[in-house]
Amino acid sequence: MGHRINVGIAAGTDAGSLTRALRSAGAESVQGPSTELPDVLIVSLANGRDVDDFARQVRQFPGVRYVERDAWQFTQQ
Numbered sequence: 001m002g003h004r005i006n007v008g009i010a011a012g013t014d015a016g017s018l019t020r021a022l023r024s025a026g027a028e029s030v031q032g033p034s035t036e037l038p039d040v041l042i043v044s045l046a047n048g049r050d051v052d053d054f055a056r057q058v059r060q061f062p063g064v065r066y067v068e069r070d071a072w073q074f075t076q077q
Contacts, residue, residue, distance in 0.1 A: 002028060003051045004070035005058075007041045009033065013063030015041065021061050026054060042070060 007022065009015055019030045022043055029044045045054060055067045 002047050002049065003045045005043045005045065005051065005055065006066075006068050006070050007043055007058060008065035008067075009039045009041060010063045010065045011039075018061065018063050022058065025057055025061075039065070 027043045028046045031042045058067050
């Protein structure tokens with residue numbers, strides 16, 4: 001299994017544009033935003049992808065409030 005990362009979206013940010021940027025940066029998939037989490041995108045990275053490097057890169061994108069590892073990834077098995 002790869003890694004999942006939560007990306008917080010700043011108010012007024014176009015989620016579609018941010019999703020495309022995340023995919024260009026190497027995200028394997030991007031889910032959200034959802035009704036339950038209207039300001040969060042859940043990003044899946046492929047095995048072997050450097051999570052810290054990806055997070056550093058994504059933090060610089062316009063419209064990103066925060067980037068953190070998804071804690072639910074480890075509790076839903």
